[in-house]
Amino acid sequence: MDRIFTVEEARSLMPQVCGLVAELVAIRADLAELGHDLREGVRSPLGGLPEAKAMEARIGEILGWFDERQIEIKGIAPVLVDFPAVLDGVSVRLCWIEGEAELGWYHRSELGFPGRRRLP
Incomplete structure (x- = not known):
């Protein structure tokens, strides 16, 4: 069964969402830098291939948290x-x-991001 959230339920999850997203953003930046250094054959202060794999695994865990709750991640x-x-x-x-202070927008399911409107 597909989960349907009320505005209140979704907003109650935002502290956890924001915490996980902050971690995801930091890992995303580290992984981009480390991946570049690995491709260039340059020594990175962020580590090597094992650290890159650990970062990828943590991203998978974070995305899994959203999936378990049937919260959709449309981009990272x-x-x-x-x-x-x-x-x-x-x-x-x-x-x-990412970057918004609160959950304050919606869009019709079939319209996607271009159809965003402020919540009433």
């Missing part, structure tokens, strides 16, 4: 999070993007 650069919901009988996604 920037991180874009959607909570399936229903507003006024219409299927929507409560939408949050």
Whole structure:
């Protein structure tokens, strides 16, 4: 069964979402830097292949947390999070993007990000 969130339920999860996204953003940057250094054959202060694999594994764990709760991750650069919901009988996604202070947007499910509107 697909989970449907209320606005209140989604907002109650935002402290955890923001914490995990902050960790994901830091790992994303480290992995980009380490990957570049590995491809260039340059010694990196971030480590080597084992550290890169550990970072990839942690990203997988973080994404798994969202998947277990049926919260949709639509992108990781920037991180874009959607909570399936229903507003006024219409299927929507409560939408949050990395850097926003709060969950304050939605879009109809079939429209995606270009259809974003402020929550009433």
